[in-house]
C-alpha cells in the first residue's frame with residue numbers, strides 16, 4: 001500500500017475538514033498517482049470532497065464505524081479487519097491511502113511508499129500527521145526541486161520503508 005498526502009512544515013494536513021491550500025500541480029500529481037487505482041479514505045475525508053462524492057475512475061473504499069453509512073460509488077468498510085480483507089484482493093502497489101489524519105496516523109506503518117507534498121509554510125492546521133522524517137523505519141528516496149505556485153513553495157518527497165532492521169509486525173504489506 002502507498003500513502004499520498006500534502007503536509008505543511010508542521011505536518012499539518014487540514015483545517016475544518018478542508019485542505020489547507022489549493023495547489024493545482026499537487027492535484028495533478030495526486031490524480032496521476034491514483035487514477036485507475038484503489039483509494040482508501042476515512043468518512044470525514046469523503047465528506048470533505050466536493051459533493052461528498054467518490055473520486056471518479058478509481059475504486060473508492062471508505063472507512064466508517066457507522067453500520068448504516070452509505071455513499072454512492074463507494075465501498076464502505078466498518079473496521080480494520082474488513083478493510084484489510086478487502087484490500088487483499090489487489091496488488092498492494094495499486095492501493096493508495098488518501099487520508100485523513102486518523103487513517104494516515106493509524107496505517108502509514110503498513111505502507112511501502114509515502115508520497116508527501118511538503119509545503120514550505122505553516123498553514124494554521126487543526127489536523128496533523130506523524131513527522132515521517134523522525135520515523136527511522138522510513139527513508140527519503142527522492143525529492144523534487146522546489147516549485148512555487150499560488151504563493152506557496154513545495155517539494156514532492158518520496159519515502160520508502162526500509163527493508164532491514166525493522167519490527168516484523170510492521171512489515172505487513174497492508
Ligand SMILES: NC(=O)c1ccc[n+]([C@@H]2O[C@H](COP(=O)([O-])OP(=O)(O)OC[C@H]3O[C@@H](n4cnc5c(N)ncnc54)[C@H](OP(=O)(O)O)[C@@H]3O)[C@@H](O)[C@H]2O)c1
Pocket residue numbers: 004005006007012013014015016017018019020041042043044045046048063064065066069077078079080098099100101102103104127
Ligand atoms: N493534506 C492532505 O493531503 C489531506 C488528504 C486527506 C484529508 N485531509 C484532511 O484531513 C482532515 C480529515 O481527517 P480526520 O482525521 O478528521 O478524518 P478521516 O481520517 O478522514 O476520517 C475519520 C473517520 O473515519 C472513520 N474511521 C477512522 N478509523 C476507523 C476505524 N479504525 N474503524 C472504523 N472507522 C474508522 C470514522 O468514521 P465514523 O465517524 O463514520 O465512524 C472517523 O470519524 C480534513 O481536514 C481533510 O481535509 C488532508
